[in-house]
Amino acid sequence: MMHRLESGCWLCSLGMALLFVGQVKGRCGDVLSMTKGCSARHIDEPSDTVIGVSEFRLFHNPRCSKSRAALEIVEAHQSRGRDIEIVRYLDNPPDADTIRMLIATLDGSPGDLVRRDPALAETGVDVEQLSNPDAVVTVLLAAPELLQRPLLSDGSRTVIGRPTENISELLDG
Numbered sequence: 001m002m003h004r005l006e007s008g009c010w011l012c013s014l015g016m017a018l019l020f021v022g023q024v025k026g027r028c029g030d031v032l033s034m035t036k037g038c039s040a041r042h043i044d045e046p047s048d049t050v051i052g053v054s055e056f057r058l059f060h061n062p063r064c065s066k067s068r069a070a071l072e073i074v075e076a077h078q079s080r081g082r083d084i085e086i087v088r089y090l091d092n093p094p095d096a097d098t099i100r101m102l103i104a105t106l107d108g109s110p111g112d113l114v115r116r117d118p119a120l121a122e123t124g125v126d127v128e129q130l131s132n133p134d135a136v137v138t139v140l141l142a143a144p145e146l147l148q149r150p151l152l153s154d155g156s157r158t159v160i161g162r163p164t165e166n167i168s169e170l171l172d173g
């Protein structure tokens with residue numbers, strides 16, 4: 001049986017904190033696995049891609065100047081041996097589980113993940129509804145271009161790179 005990431009779930013918190021390939025026993029005694037591109041899941045179940053094996057993930061839009069500035073910071077850390085995956089989220093949009101992980105680990109409220117662009121009105125979701133994590137998931141699945149950028153996540157904490165010092169803080173912390 002698949003274990004979905006949920007805000008406040010002890011297993012999800014544990015799973016998001018594990019950034020290596022290994023095994024963990026859940027409270028129910030089931031053996032869970034963390035493998036490349038998987039969430040906490042029962043062994044031999046198909047993956048939904050939530051947490052990769054990289055130490056960090058930068059959600060990047062090359063057309064955004066703040067995102068390009070964050071990429072420069074990330075590349076400097078990569079040159080010193082940090083394992084940071086660059087996700088061009090417009091080319092490879094995050095799935096629902098990844099969005100839920102970002103919400104659960106975000107330094108801020110769920111709605112902070114959504115840009116307040118005119119395209120938001122086209123989704124049918126009002127700004128007031130963005131305090132609901134399910135509404136944020138719905139919006140970002142329908143319009144990935146509304147994902148706030150840049151984002152850096154280590155699986156247990158996610159920061160928005162506005163200002164870009166937030167990126168440096170998480171990488172240096």
